[in-house]
Amino acid sequence: MRIVGIRRDGGVEVAALSEDGTAVTVLAPLEEFWADAAGHLAAQPSGEPLPVADVEVVPPVLPGARVVCIGLNYLKHVAEGSFREEDLPPYPTLFARWTASLTVDGAEVPVPPDEDGLDWEGEVMAYVGSPLVDATPEEALAAVVGYSTFNDLTARRAQKLTSQWILGKNGDRSGPLGPIVPAAEVGDLRDGLRVQTRVNGETVQDGRTDEMVYTVGDTLSLISRTFTLRPGDLLATGTPSGVGYARTPPWLLQPGDTVEVEVERLGVLRTTVVGNEYRKA
CATH class of the missing domain: 3.10.330 (Vcp-like ATPase; Chain A, domain 2)
Known part of the structure; x- marks a missing residue:
């Protein structure tokens, strides 16, 4: 389904x-x-x-839902970026998206005017189906009712203006989601689902979910010890290596580019990048 x-x-x-x-x-x-x-x-x-x-x-998302995102959750992605010299932290780096930034398969995503382009981050999104308060990792994982593909399209210049990432992670329509697939049909991400991202048909990311440093259950459990997670809240689980800004030279998405995120058992999420003039469309 x-x-x-x-x-x-x-x-x-x-x-x-x-x-x-x-x-x-x-x-x-x-x-x-x-x-x-x-x-x-x-x-x-x-x-x-x-x-x-x-x-x-x-998006089948409640207006008041929290969208919590894990940054730097695949070891090879940590190694390719500006955090490569730092020790792996004991807890995940978490940031937030607003639901207003979310969109759907087939959407057109505009490049903000101060950006040289957008960067791709193919991911898996997890959906919480029951309240979580001080949950164990096992209880937290059991509360996940479904997963979908997700592209955490990022405005890198805005992201790096400050130590907080929220500005670069909330561009208009920059969070396309694929359809939700029930968790029972997906299985455990720790078993390793293939995550691929393609730009204009060329594979730029190719990883597996068993490479995650911080698991879905552990992360939701950690969050639930500070604030109650409610049905409809979302967790973006991070991206594998292969992002554009870390390449030499950097490679960012331009108007006219098509990016696809394909996750095993979840399907393909397609997005087209457009110019800033379409922000108000």
């Missing part, structure tokens, strides 16, 4: 995408879905299919 959000008649609903991607079947309104995500994912869609062309596909 692949899960997307759709907007029609002013409201957002969560729907199952057909195998060929041409139709959706509504599961529940957005808030109702996240009140019992596991139950809705376990049930077979039974409504009348709607043509995708007749609805607007949007």
Whole structure:
């Protein structure tokens, strides 16, 4: 099953995408879905299919959801960047995205005016399905109801203006998400799912999720000891090596480029980069 959000008649609903991607079947309104995500994912869609062309596909994400992201979570990625001389910290580097930065498969993402381009970061996104307070890693992992592809498209110049990364990680429409796949169909990321990123057909990242330094369960457990994680919250799990800014010379995405993130069992997420003039489109 692949899960997307759709907007029609002013409201957002969560729907199952057909195998060929041409139709959706509504599961529940957005808030109702996240009140019992596991139950809705376990049930077979039974409504009348709607043509995708007749609805607007949007992220199936609550407006108040927290999007927590792990930075530097693959050893080879740490080694290729400006942190290569530093010891691996005992706890993950965490930063935040706002839900307003999220978008969907097929979106056009603009390059901000002060940037030489955007950098790609193919990732897996995890979705929390039940409250977590002071959870053990095992409890935290069990609360994950699904995963999706994610591209943490980054404005590197803005990211490096300060020690905090939020500015460079929240460009307009810079967080495309693929459809959610139920966790039961994905399995444990520690078993190693292949994560690849391609730019205009050329493979630029090729890693596996068992290379992660900080696991999903450990990280969600850590977060839950400071603030309560709620159903619908998201965790971006970090990117493998092969990002553009670390290359010689640096390689950044330009208007007209197409970037694809493919994750085993999750599918392919495609994004087109456009110029700054499309920011208000």
